[in-house]
Amino acid sequence: MDNKDKQKMAEWSITARTQWWGRDWKEIWNYQNLLFGLVQREFLLYYKQTLLGPIWMLLQPILTLLIYLAVFGKLVGISTGTIPPILFYLSGIILWNFFSEGFSGTSKIFQDNIQLFSKVYFPRIILPLSVLFVQGLRFLIQFTFLIILIGGYVLFNDLSINFNAGTFSIPVIILFTGVMGLAFGICCSLLTAKYRDLGNIIPTGIRLLMFLTPVIYPVSGTPENLRWLVFWNPLTPLFEAFKFALLGEGTFTMVQLSYSMICAFVFLLIGFASFNKHGDNLIDVV
Amino acid sequence: MSAILKVENVSKVYQLGQTNTGTLKKDLHRWWAVNVQKKEDPFAIESYPNNTQSDTLWALKDISFEVNQGDILGIVGSNGSGKSTLLKILSRIVRPTSGTVRGKGKVNSLLEIGTGFNWDLTGRENIFISGYFLGMKKQEIQQCFDEIVAFSGVERFIDTPVKHYSSGMYMRLAFSVAAHLEPDILIVDEVLAVGDAEFQTKCLKKMEEASHLQGRTILFVSHDAQVVSNLCHKALWLDKGEIRENGETQRVVDCYLASLKEKEVAQVRPENAESTIQVKSMAVTALGKSQDQVILVHDPIEIQIELSCFTEGFNIEVGLALNTQDGTCVFDLGSPTIKAEVGEIYYTMQIPEDLLNAHKYTISLMIHKSNAPAILEFKNLTTFEIQDFRERLSYFGSRQGIIRPRVQVELLAKMKRTNKNPL
Numbered sequence: 001m002d003n004k005d006k007q008k009m010a011e012w013s014i015t016a017r018t019q020w021w022g023r024d025w026k027e028i029w030n031y032q033n034l035l036f037g038l039v040q041r042e043f044l045l046y047y048k049q050t051l052l053g054p055i056w057m058l059l060q061p062i063l064t065l066l067i068y069l070a071v072f073g074k075l076v077g078i079s080t081g082t083i084p085p086i087l088f089y090l091s092g093i094i095l096w097n098f099f100s101e102g103f104s105g106t107s108k109i110f111q112d113n114i115q116l117f118s119k120v121y122f123p124r125i126i127l128p129l130s131v132l133f134v135q136g137l138r139f140l141i142q143f144t145f146l147i148i149l150i151g152g153y154v155l156f157n158d159l160s161i162n163f164n165a166g167t168f169s170i171p172v173i174i175l176f177t178g179v180m181g182l183a184f185g186i187c188c189s190l191l192t193a194k195y196r197d198l199g200n201i202i203p204t205g206i207r208l209l210m211f212l213t214p215v216i217y218p219v220s221g222t223p224e225n226l227r228w229l230v231f232w233n234p235l236t237p238l239f240e241a242f243k244f245a246l247l248g249e250g251t252f253t254m255v256q257l258s259y260s261m262i263c264a265f266v267f268l269l270i271g272f273a274s275f276n277k278h279g280d281n282l283i284d285v286v
Numbered sequence: 287m288s289a290i291l292k293v294e295n296v297s298k299v300y301q302l303g304q305t306n307t308g309t310l311k312k313d314l315h316r317w318w319a320v321n322v323q324k325k326e327d328p329f330a331i332e333s334y335p336n337n338t339q340s341d342t343l344w345a346l347k348d349i350s351f352e353v354n355q356g357d358i359l360g361i362v363g364s365n366g367s368g369k370s371t372l373l374k375i376l377s378r379i380v381r382p383t384s385g386t387v388r389g390k391g392k393v394n395s396l397l398e399i400g401t402g403f404n405w406d407l408t409g410r411e412n413i414f415i416s417g418y419f420l421g422m423k424k425q426e427i428q429q430c431f432d433e434i435v436a437f438s439g440v441e442r443f444i445d446t447p448v449k450h451y452s453s454g455m456y457m458r459l460a461f462s463v464a465a466h467l468e469p470d471i472l473i474v475d476e477v478l479a480v481g482d483a484e485f486q487t488k489c490l491k492k493m494e495e496a497s498h499l500q501g502r503t504i505l506f507v508s509h510d511a512q513v514v515s516n517l518c519h520k521a522l523w524l525d526k527g528e529i530r531e532n533g534e535t536q537r538v539v540d541c542y543l544a545s546l547k548e549k550e551v552a553q554v555r556p557e558n559a560e561s562t563i564q565v566k567s568m569a570v571t572a573l574g575k576s577q578d579q580v581i582l583v584h585d586p587i588e589i590q591i592e593l594s595c596f597t598e599g600f601n602i603e604v605g606l607a608l609n610t611q612d613g614t615c616v617f618d619l620g621s622p623t624i625k626a627e628v629g630e631i632y633y634t635m636q637i638p639e640d641l642l643n644a645h646k647y648t649i650s651l652m653i654h655k656s657n658a659p660a661i662l663e664f665k666n667l668t669t670f671e672i673q674d675f676r677e678r679l680s681y682f683g684s685r686q687g688i689i690r691p692r693v694q695v696e697l698l699a700k701m702k703r704t705n706k707n708p709l
Binding site: 120 | 300310374376377378379380381382383384385386387388389390391393395397398401403404405406411416418419420421423424447470478500511
């Protein structure tokens with residue numbers, strides 16, 4: 001009891017100085033209920049007052065898939081290698097959505113939540129994390145649908161899939177794609193909060209980035225002399241590895257994959273540190 | 287009794303003006319100077335000579351005070367005095383520009399009612415999410431969920447989206463969540479300004495209970511001097527970012543109110559286009575008290591008017607109308623007619639004690655000249671406020687009505703009904 005009282009009356013202090021690494025991790029842990037509450041809220045809000053409800057989570061990528069099939073498959077005629085176009089596009093779309101929604105969601109975190117930030121204290125990092133978790137859950141639902149679809153192809157269309165060592169690395173690839181989106185997002189969130197201009201550039205930037213990422217085309221289909229441009233993008237090896245592990249076709253090397261992972265990690269460190277250092281001061285500016 | 291919260295030399299400076307290319311230039315300049323050239327920050331706050339710099343605003347300036355455990359500290363001050371900034375710093379929403387705040391235990395702040403509430407979610411879902419935002423655990427909310435709902439009185443609508451609630455219900459539900467927090471230090475902004483009188487009383491009682499029984503420390507900001515003096519043990523008066531008074535509630539609140547009064551009485555318009563007659567001064571005081579003392583409900587009120595007359599040969603009659611702030615006339619009265627002479631004319635009028643309620647009133651003057659059709663009218667010449675200082679009562683809200691005569695209330699008999707109602 002005495003011990004509990006002491007713990008409850010923990011001392012704290014507020015000063016002008018903010019730190020790069022001084023984050024109180026225990027505090028974030030204490031707010032885990034808020035994190036999961038926010039994830040739950042997003043899901044609840046997602047289908048409030050809709051007729052189809054959670055089905056939209058699957059309908060969205062399917063509609064995109066149909067458009068890509070028509071435009072890039074039939075009109076432009078981009079080759080998808082030996083992989084059936086539906087599986088090729090869908091796997092690209094859901095992984096891309098996971099990244100881009102996480103990225104754009106976290107990059108607007110200050111502007112979207114200023115009402116909250118200026119009225120109540122909680123560890124600010126909870127909000128970007130909740131965006132990542134929401135997108136992660138959405139991705140898992142879509143991913144399950146993709147797996148079922150692949151299963152269907154294997155059973156009825158004689159698609160042969162070789163399970164390779166890469167199959168087990170799928171969770172790691174997904175994790176790093178999400179981390180990349182989060183990392184880019186927090187880095188940008190700090191800048192967009194102060195300079196709104198960036199808020200206008202980001203959606204365009206994301207669309208451009210998509211064309212530099214093998215979402216609608218395989219790397220093997222790009223001209224040799226332009227391939228460096230695609231591989232300069234740290235997302236490329238992740239996408240190729242994802243398709244390789246899932247569908248057995250993809251062009252990447254272990255060095256390139258390591259480059260992606262290091263990139264994601266470094267951006268995450270920069271993002272977290274700057275968020276710690278500057279996040280509190282931004283409330284005055286937004 | 288030890289200090290649970292210590293504020294040491296806290297200042298907060300805001301940059302005025304817009305964020306634009308100038309800001310980026312400054313930011314880059316600063317970054318270059320500090321990180322590359324290893325020089326001092328050219329835009330550091332210390333480098334400003336003082337607050338004369340036109341593009342900075344000192345919202346708080348070198349504030350220091352202590353709060354003991356179990357105290358209720360009332361913070362008063364006019365708009366822009368830095369009350370909200372102080373609360374935001376104490377609740378960790380913004381960082382001070384300099385200085386330190388030290389404290390012990392869990393802090394919760396209520397700067398707004400319904401933080402984290404979502405329009406589309408039901409009452410039940412909102413209770414949980416806003417509880418999480420306020421730092422509560424799922425278990426804690428589940429434990430007092432029924433209590434929260436009962437306190438708010440919206441049982442029937444708990445599974446309806448809050449967008450269908452009336453604003454009163456919304457407020458009650460939002461406050462109820464906050465009322466069941468169990469922090470060591472509770473910071474409350476003027477959230478109580480909303481909601482009906484009954485609910486306000488309920489909330490204030492709950493706050494007093496928390497402080498009294500559970501040793502909770504409360505910091506409470508309000509415009510309502512009445513509530514502060516009834517509820518708080520100590521008070522702090524902020525004025526333009528600085529502490530003017532700090533200490534025993536009644537003294538601080540009196541000083542604060544007196545300062546408001548000074549400003550109001552000084553509003554007499556000295557010049558008028560009419561050159562025949564002018565209002566030289568006008569003063570409203572409690573009878574037998576000085577200008578800067580507060581007028582209470584139980585004081586007789588004296589109005590002194592001084593006119594300057596520049597011509598002769600007509601009769602003057604002065605009329606006075608006392609209005610409430612919303613323009614309702616409480617009464618008007620006229621003076622006896624006199625012959626005008628060059629010089630000064632003095633009037634004094636007395637309003638009896640126990641007549642007007644605690645409100646703000648304005649006085650308008652009308653001067654009738656007998657042989658000229660013109661009527662000089664001075665609208666809202668002076669504003670004054672009557673304060674209501676009652677002994678500690680269980681009722682915190684203010685009395686309704688424009689007048690408040692002393693009415694004899696006597697209890698004649700108290701009978702217990704024994705047999706059943708014949709109906």
